[in-house]
Amino acid sequence: MKPAVVLFSGGLDSTTCLVLAKEQGFTPHPLAVRYGQRHEHELVAARRVAEHLGLTLRTLTIDLRAIGGSALTADIDVPKDGPLGEAAWIPVTYVPARNTVFLSLALGYAEVLGAADIFVGVNAVDYSGYPDCRPAFVEAFEKLANVATAAAVTGKARMTIHAPLISWTKAEIIRQGTRLSAPYGLSHSCYDPDAQGRACGHCDSCRIRHQGFVDAGVPDPTAYVPSR
Amino acid sequence: MKPAVVLFSGGLDSTTCLVLAKEQGFTPHPLAVRYGQRHEHELVAARRVAEHLGLTLRTLTIDLRAIGGSALTADIDVPKDGPLGEAAWIPVTYVPARNTVFLSLALGYAEVLGAADIFVGVNAVDYSGYPDCRPAFVEAFEKLANVATAAAVTGKARMTIHAPLISWTKAEIIRQGTRLSAPYGLSHSCYDPDAQGRACGHCDSCRIRHQGFVDAGVPDPTAYVPSR
16 A cells, blocks of 8 residues: 555545545545644544544644734634625635645655655635635646655656545535545534534535535535524 | 745855845845754844844744654754765755745745745755755746745736755855855854854854855854864
8 A cells, every 4th residue: 555645634625535545545644734723623623534534643733823814824804604706716714825835744744754645635616716726736736746855856756646626516525425434524614613613604614515515415414503 | 125035044045045135126024934943043043144134034833843854853863074965865954845845835925925026045056965956946836836826826926936046156155145245154054053053063064154165265254163
């Protein structure tokens, strides 16, 4: 079994990525990043999902709040019940260069492990507002990885960035994950959960996730705050 | 004056980069990364140099020790008085994906500042063992930056990665910096300083730096430990 680093947030997309990497014959090494999120529920969910799948989660800590610039890491309100997608081309929840930073960290971890494969759960369909969720970004990062690392430069390995979800709708992601018994009930997607980690049901992330379950015809196992 | 992010370690190369960015008409925003170095002397020097130049240093903290793999961040001995360059193509002091990670962080900071320019003091001549110090790496990162960021994708800015030192010898770097009054006496390059932050004089970094001053015909202002 070849090792693969899987960027893992504990959310629905990266949980799907983890079970897909396993299905493709890799030994997944999930890597979570504590980047100054407002809450720890994402990381609690990441540990929970990894444990359920018999994997050990590695967590890197980086304080992106030191550069600010996003509702997820700075003191800006998370938008609720606003229009999705078209209205604001770059959502306020965009974290500057987040996927570039995360993939760089995954690349470092891959070098240490001697892995030539990195999985990332980016998706260009439901969340096209993020520039670093598009195929052109993934391709550019793969090219960079192949000139940036010792293994690639010495000819030992060709780095591959796998983004299996990139062109799937949320419903397709959920159908694929459900086929592979992805533990979605343990995952967490909400930007603004309550103290117990229950999903708000109103932020963009919650609404896209819930609609995905509806469209996939799969019961939504998410624990929502009672007011929903 | 256009803002530019300058990756800044407090060492000789990035100090030169800082004065070059100023000379080229940019307002430099020095960004240091606390990445799990064995000692804080680099960051002390970075603050000292930035202050001397009237600039405010921004410091991002990331714990690369969580993924290990280098003498600079893990429990591996720093090599002393060994052969330079050719002998070990990838030196043990190589930090996995370090410049990829650092440039990603600079990219995030540039987005927040609205800057389209990033300076990095990588050099391919004296330290050719590091894959992420070569022109091909810088070009690949620039391409990535132009598909990864909101400003580039919306057409607001074209990101440029400046690596002015990349093809200079250490002596040329020192001559250019000396012309612009770079405060080299305040900078720090040693991998293994004593408790007062004085340079050991024997690690690869010390020896390359000292030889640079000799070759440039500039007095070496470095404070070495007395045993030298």
